[in-house]
Structure formats: C-alpha cells, structure tokens
Amino acid sequence: MCTRERKPREGSLTLDERVEIAVGIRQGESLAEIGRRIGRPRQTVSAEVKRHGGVKGYHPLRAQDAADRAARRPRRGWIQTRPEVWDQVVACLKQWWSPEQIAVFLRHEHPDDPYWWVSHESIYHAVYVQAKGTLKAELVSCLRRGRTRRKPRATVSERQSRQVIPDMVMISERPPEVDDRAIPGHWEGDLIVGKGNRTFVATLVERRSRFGLLVKIDSKDAAHVAERIAAKVSTLPEHLVKSLTWDQGREMTNHVDLAVAADIDVYFCDPRSPWQRGSNENWNGLVRQYLPKGTDLSLHSQADLDKMAISLNQRPRKTLGWKTPAEVFNKDVTLAA
Structure with missing residues (x-):
C-alpha cells in the first residue's frame, strides 16, 4: 500500500517506530518492552496497537496510512464540541478579560472538571481562526491590542533624536x-x-x-x-x-x-x-x-x-x-x- 509522505506532527509516531512496534509484536515482546525499546510510554504503544488492528492484525504501513488520513481530516474545534465553555469565554472577553485571565479563572472555577479547562493559546486561536464574521470582529476588538491578526510584539521603532534634558538622573x-x-x-x-x-x-x-x-x-x-x-x-x-x-x-x-x-x-x-x-x-x-x-x-x-x-x-x-x-x-x- 502506497502512503503519502508527510511531515509528522511533533510527538506523533513515525513510520520507523511503527515498524519497530510490528517487529516487537512478532518477536513476542510485551507492549511495555516495545515502549521502552523505542522510547515511548506503554500507553502510547497500547493505544496505537489497539487503534490499528490489535496484536494479531497490526500492520505498520496500514497504521501509517490511517494516521496520514486522520491528520488531513478536518476536525471540529473545541468551540463546537464544548459550547458551554465557549459561551463563558465569549462573555469574559466581552468584559475585556485577557485570554490568560480567562484560562486561569475557568480552572479555579472547575478544578475537578477538565471539560472546562482551556489554554490561553487555544482561546487566541479560537478568536483569530475559528470565530467568524461579526463575532470575530467584536472579540478581536475586545483583546488588548485589537489587532486583526495575532503577531509577536513589534520592535520599537526608532524615535526622532531629542534634545538632552538638563540635570537628568539616569x-x-x-x-x-x-x-x-x-x-x-x-x-x-x-x-x-x-x-x-x-x-x-x-x-x-x-x-x-x-x-x-x-x-x-x-x-x-x-x-x-x-x-x-x-x-x-x-x-x-x-x-x-x-x-x-x-x-x-x-x-x-x-x-x-x-x-x-x-x-x-x-x-x-x-x-x-x-x-x-x-x-x-x-x-x-x-x-x-x-x-x-x-x-x-x-x-x-x-x-x-x-x-x-x-x-x-x-x-x-x-x-x-x-x-x-x-x-x-x-x-x-x-x-x-
């Protein structure tokens, strides 16, 4: 089966690692032993094998091809899968809270419920990428900088030369x-x-x-x-x-x-x-x-x-x-x- 070459996402299993998993299964190694040999947690190897045919049906090329297809498949963002969280985030943004303040607030309010946990980077991404139309414009205006695109802090431009202020203490x-x-x-x-x-x-x-x-x-x-x-x-x-x-x-x-x-x-x-x-x-x-x-x-x-x-x-x-x-x-x- 021909697989499309792609740059793997950081932290994802590579084709070489999948081949090593298949070799370990054929040699009768436990999933924990395979994990130690390739430098991966046992849980990662177990999830990989279970997801792609189990111990008896695991094939590295088929697993790689399935991973490639999954990586290209559009995924629903958290603002669709967790609408209550998004509603709370929007309400806080409209009060001019920063994404970092919102992220910490949600963790404090729901310390035992990961459903409500969201990073400040995810909030920025939702505002700039996932939000659409007038809502996006409104939320961007609520952010401190109000920029239409997120970008690193710009280098301070050179100021015009000034006369020296007398008696300055530096x-x-x-x-x-x-x-x-x-x-x-x-x-x-x-x-x-x-x-x-x-x-x-x-x-x-x-x-x-x-x-x-x-x-x-x-x-x-x-x-x-x-x-x-x-x-x-x-x-x-x-x-x-x-x-x-x-x-x-x-x-x-x-x-x-x-x-x-x-x-x-x-x-x-x-x-x-x-x-x-x-x-x-x-x-x-x-x-x-x-x-x-x-x-x-x-x-x-x-x-x-x-x-x-x-x-x-x-x-x-x-x-x-x-x-x-x-x-x-x-x-x-x-x-x-």
Missing part, C-alpha cells in the same frame, strides 16, 4: 530597592498620545502593586505636565510617593519642578529602552482598550479617566498571584497607616 543611579519591588512607592510614567498627536493622557503605575493612575493632560508643555502630575501624586499617601521613572520625552523637561512640588525623586530611562518601564508599558496596553490609538483623548474628563483606572485596578493579575492591583495597593496603604 536609571542606573536609582536605588537597588526600586528594582526588587519589595518597597512600595516607586512609580513609572509615560504619556500616551491621541488623535493627530495633539491630545494626551499621562499614565502612572506603582511598581510593587501595578496600581495605575490616569492624568488628564491638556498639552505637552513641560510646565503643564509637571503641574498636573504633581497635583495627582500629591493626593496619595506620603509613604507611597518615593520615585518616578520616565523616558526621555521632552514633556519631562521640568522634572526638577515636579520633584520639588511632589517631593519625589525623578529618574530617566536610557534611550529607546521601554523595557526599563515594563510595568508602565503593560499598563499602557491595558489603557488602550479604553483609549484607542487615533481617538481624541481630550474628550475624556478626569472623572472619566478615574473610572477607567478603577476598572483596570480591579482586574486580577497573574504577576500578583491573581490578586488585583487595588488589593495590593490598599494593603500597602493600610500597613503604613
């Missing part, structure tokens, strides 16, 4: 206690840009708790930015305002005024190094669900921004052991009090 001079996130009160910040590169919102994230704030900004004027950020952080408990790390954007030219007004140390990242403000970059991605790129950010009042921040701070985070940023931040407030 991140290399930041105290070691900031890096290990053991002590609260150290923040990261950035400006996100809206329509026509003329509307802005400042984002602030506390490194230990991942608790975030949004600040309405009317212009990119450095004095204005410093004033608004100082006003916002001055509403926080004093022990939770120790340092702020920013990139080298010109909006932070008046960082000395900010440091004096808010009694906070300001540090600057190296050029083109957004990973040095990783928590803030992650927060910006979450914020874009509420403030999409290209929209007019000036339409949102400070009260609107505060509501968005509250919603985001109440989402469970994997990095916090699935606690919410609000829980961790409020605990730090209480402990100090």
Whole structure:
C-alpha cells in the first residue's frame, strides 16, 4: 500500500517506530518492552496497537496510512464540541478579560472538571481562526491590542533624536530597592498620545502593586505636565510617593519642578529602552482598550479617566498571584497607616 509522505506532527509516531512496534509484536515482546525499546510510554504503544488492528492484525504501513488520513481530516474545534465553555469565554472577553485571565479563572472555577479547562493559546486561536464574521470582529476588538491578526510584539521603532534634558538622573543611579519591588512607592510614567498627536493622557503605575493612575493632560508643555502630575501624586499617601521613572520625552523637561512640588525623586530611562518601564508599558496596553490609538483623548474628563483606572485596578493579575492591583495597593496603604 502506497502512503503519502508527510511531515509528522511533533510527538506523533513515525513510520520507523511503527515498524519497530510490528517487529516487537512478532518477536513476542510485551507492549511495555516495545515502549521502552523505542522510547515511548506503554500507553502510547497500547493505544496505537489497539487503534490499528490489535496484536494479531497490526500492520505498520496500514497504521501509517490511517494516521496520514486522520491528520488531513478536518476536525471540529473545541468551540463546537464544548459550547458551554465557549459561551463563558465569549462573555469574559466581552468584559475585556485577557485570554490568560480567562484560562486561569475557568480552572479555579472547575478544578475537578477538565471539560472546562482551556489554554490561553487555544482561546487566541479560537478568536483569530475559528470565530467568524461579526463575532470575530467584536472579540478581536475586545483583546488588548485589537489587532486583526495575532503577531509577536513589534520592535520599537526608532524615535526622532531629542534634545538632552538638563540635570537628568539616569536609571542606573536609582536605588537597588526600586528594582526588587519589595518597597512600595516607586512609580513609572509615560504619556500616551491621541488623535493627530495633539491630545494626551499621562499614565502612572506603582511598581510593587501595578496600581495605575490616569492624568488628564491638556498639552505637552513641560510646565503643564509637571503641574498636573504633581497635583495627582500629591493626593496619595506620603509613604507611597518615593520615585518616578520616565523616558526621555521632552514633556519631562521640568522634572526638577515636579520633584520639588511632589517631593519625589525623578529618574530617566536610557534611550529607546521601554523595557526599563515594563510595568508602565503593560499598563499602557491595558489603557488602550479604553483609549484607542487615533481617538481624541481630550474628550475624556478626569472623572472619566478615574473610572477607567478603577476598572483596570480591579482586574486580577497573574504577576500578583491573581490578586488585583487595588488589593495590593490598599494593603500597602493600610500597613503604613
């Protein structure tokens, strides 16, 4: 019987292994002995033999041909075979939960029922590949990035050269206690840009708790930015305002005024190094669900921004052991009090 050559799926039995199984059967070896000889679990060999004729009828070429046909046969996805799970996933996506949050939630809710277990990669695949039409468009828009196709995080484009900000203190001079996130009160910040590169919102994230704030900004004027950020952080408990790390954007030219007004140390990242403000970059991605790129950010009042921040701070985070940023931040407030 002629078999069509194909590249086997990773982990699947090869034709050579099937021939070895047939040889072992003829020589009277047990299935466990065959498994040890070819480096496969006994259960794998047993299932293979049972599926393709049993001990008396097993033939490696027929087994390979059947495996090839099965690999080419369209299979129903889990969204068809487990509709209740898919319905729950869709409901969570529409609340802007991430696929990873949903996967962990389902396991916590159904710890003893694998029917409800689904990986975050399977959820991404279902959204981008299996969902169709308007439902697909709606679900893709609910994902943090809102891309029509899933792709790896893009390389950060080269920014235009900037004038050096006077009196910068670089991140290399930041105290070691900031890096290990053991002590609260150290923040990261950035400006996100809206329509026509003329509307802005400042984002602030506390490194230990991942608790975030949004600040309405009317212009990119450095004095204005410093004033608004100082006003916002001055509403926080004093022990939770120790340092702020920013990139080298010109909006932070008046960082000395900010440091004096808010009694906070300001540090600057190296050029083109957004990973040095990783928590803030992650927060910006979450914020874009509420403030999409290209929209007019000036339409949102400070009260609107505060509501968005509250919603985001109440989402469970994997990095916090699935606690919410609000829980961790409020605990730090209480402990100090």
